[in-house]
Amino acid sequence: MPALSELEAAYTTAGKDTVFTEELALLQTTYIGRPTPLYFAKRLTERLGGAKIYLKREDLAHTGAHKINNAIGQALLAKKMGKQRLIAETGAGQHGVATATGAALTGLSCDIYMGSDDIARQSLNVFRMKLLGARVIEVSTGSRTLKDAINEGLRDWTTNVRTTHYVMGTVFGPHPFPMMVRDFQAVIGKEAKKQIMKAEGRLPDYLIACVGGGSNSIGLFFDFLAHDSVRMIGVEAGGRGIASGEHAARFAGGSIGILQGTKSYLLQDDDGNVLGTHSVSAGLDYASVGPEHAFLKDSGRVEYTYAEDNEALGAFEMLSRTEGIIPALESSHALAEAIKRAPALSKEYVIVVNLSGRGDKDVQHVARIKGIEL
Numbered sequence: 001m002p003a004l005s006e007l008e009a010a011y012t013t014a015g016k017d018t019v020f021t022e023e024l025a026l027l028q029t030t031y032i033g034r035p036t037p038l039y040f041a042k043r044l045t046e047r048l049g050g051a052k053i054y055l056k057r058e059d060l061a062h063t064g065a066h067k068i069n070n071a072i073g074q075a076l077l078a079k080k081m082g083k084q085r086l087i088a089e090t091g092a093g094q095h096g097v098a099t100a101t102g103a104a105l106t107g108l109s110c111d112i113y114m115g116s117d118d119i120a121r122q123s124l125n126v127f128r129m130k131l132l133g134a135r136v137i138e139v140s141t142g143s144r145t146l147k148d149a150i151n152e153g154l155r156d157w158t159t160n161v162r163t164t165h166y167v168m169g170t171v172f173g174p175h176p177f178p179m180m181v182r183d184f185q186a187v188i189g190k191e192a193k194k195q196i197m198k199a200e201g202r203l204p205d206y207l208i209a210c211v212g213g214g215s216n217s218i219g220l221f222f223d224f225l226a227h228d229s230v231r232m233i234g235v236e237a238g239g240r241g242i243a244s245g246e247h248a249a250r251f252a253g254g255s256i257g258i259l260q261g262t263k264s265y266l267l268q269d270d271d272g273n274v275l276g277t278h279s280v281s282a283g284l285d286y287a288s289v290g291p292e293h294a295f296l297k298d299s300g301r302v303e304y305t306y307a308e309d310n311e312a313l314g315a316f317e318m319l320s321r322t323e324g325i326i327p328a329l330e331s332s333h334a335l336a337e338a339i340k341r342a343p344a345l346s347k348e349y350v351i352v353v354n355l356s357g358r359g360d361k362d363v364q365h366v367a368r369i370k371g372i373e374l
Contacts, residue, residue, distance in 0.1 A: 003161040008176040010081045015183075020080060027072055031105070032062045034069075034187065038195035038352070043322040050342040051206075051349035054199070055325070056192050056220060058356050065328065065357030066188060066216045067098035071167055073184035075102030078165035085109045085160070088167040089153040091118050091146035091212070092283030092330060093125025094357055095169030100134035102167070110134040113152040116144040118282045121365045143276050146212075146286045150260055170213025171290035174261030178290055185219030192352055193223050200350055206341065207232045209354035210333040211304065212248075212283050214290035216356035221302060231303065233341075234293060235333045237279035238306035246278035249306040250289045251297055259287065264294040280309040280369070281329035281362070307336035315339055316359065316366065328357035329365070 014020045028034040037060065041053045058066040071088075078086055086103045087110070090096030096112040103110035112134050119126055119138055129136050142148040150173075157166035168177040171185075196204050207224060209217035211234040224230045239247030247253060250265040257266035259274060267275040267287045279285040296302040307315075315335035320326045327335060331354070338353045345351075359366075367374050 004174055010077060011176055011180050014077055014080060024073055024076055032068050035191040036060050038192055041323050047322050048339060048342040051345035051351050053338055053342055054352045055355040056188060056352060059358035063097050063101050065094040066185060066219060067095040067169060069187055070181050070184040071098035071102040074167045075106045079106045083163060083165040085164045086167050087111045087153055087156050087164055088169055089113045089149035091285055093122040093361060097125050097128045099167045100129045100132035104132050112136050113139055113149040115149050116140045118145055122282055122361055125361050170215040171218050171292060172213045172262055178292055181215050182218045182222060185215050186222045188219035189221060189223035192220060196352060203227055203230050204350040204352045206351040208334045208338050208351060210235050210284060210330050211289060211293060212286050214293045216354050218292055220354040233337055234302055234304045235337045236306040237281060237284035237333060238308035239278040241308055248277040248279045248285050251304040252306050262291050264288050264291045280312055283330040305337060307333040311336040326359035327355055328359050329362045331356045
């Protein structure tokens with residue numbers, strides 16, 4: 001608790017510090033590459049024959065995903081707090097790469113915790129982290145995925161809190177992490193609102209984003225929450241189907257529980273033991289979800305659904321072939337939902353999909369699934 005109180009106080013102070021906010025704004029423009037474009041996917045729209053589909057191109061941000069928005073903000077905050085070391089967890093590897101990038105930028109040392117299974121399917125990102133100067137620490141306990149990487153990260157932080165800042169990668173964990181990560185990611189929705197107003201002269205009818213922990217989705221949704229006309233859809237990992245038990249759809253197959261400092265929806269058994277998860281995408285392969293998403297679900301403001309592995313893989317290929325854009329497998333879950341929805345809507349409707357990351361990291365994994373040797 002003292003560490004969390006220290007972090008909350010530092011974050012509150014930083015938000016009022018013009019030197020901090022101006023430095024972050026400058027880096028967002030000159031280093032991250034913001035604003036990222038809002039792209040009208042003309043050929044995909046024509047292929048589906050319904051609503052217009054726009055892509056918020058977070059895949060074009062530095063390091064290839066939305067994760068850099070939060071990592072740079074927290075790295076600057078850690079430097080301001082006098083910390084000497086950053087640690088983080090990662091599943092798909094994009095947050096690990098972003099944190100290693102933030103550490104290199106601010107001159108801090110960096111250790112990244114990553115599950116054995118995720119290391120195997122994201123070898124490219126493991127090398128990128130090491131190239132950026134980070135040490136990648138393999139977690140071979142439990143599910144050997146994101147949940148256990150977070151466990152190890154939290155243990156490290158509580159042991160070394162005087163010198164170390166834990167860069168939580170999503171809107172999860174104990175307060176103030178969910179709030180802080182949301183605030184750093186809210187730039188996505190702020191930009192998208194201005195961009196769609198310029199492109200269409202009005203707000204979109206639908207926002208669609210994938211939901212693992214939930215940072216890219218809350219980043220897109222947050223600035224639109226007050227606009228009741230905008231429907232929002234979060235897409236979880238349906239894996240091999242809900243009935244199979246091999247999925248990461250917490251809203252479809254979970255119940256309320258407590259994990260890693262957060263009360264939210266959780267995949268658990270009747271005794272509260274955390275269940276194993278499965279997703280073709282490492283970044284969505286997690287047993288719980290950010291608490292603000294749980295609130296938005298229960299209040300009815302956001303609709304949550306899921307896409308199965310085969311649907312995400314189909315969307316991965318369709319966008320690649322129609323638009324020349326290879327999406328991350330995580331983002332492909334959101335695309336799969338747009339592919340389902342768009343044909344049933346008239347051409348006057350507008351959908352914005354958050355393309356949260358690029359698919360370079362997933363090409364080898366998809367090739368293995370298809371039995372293709374590279």
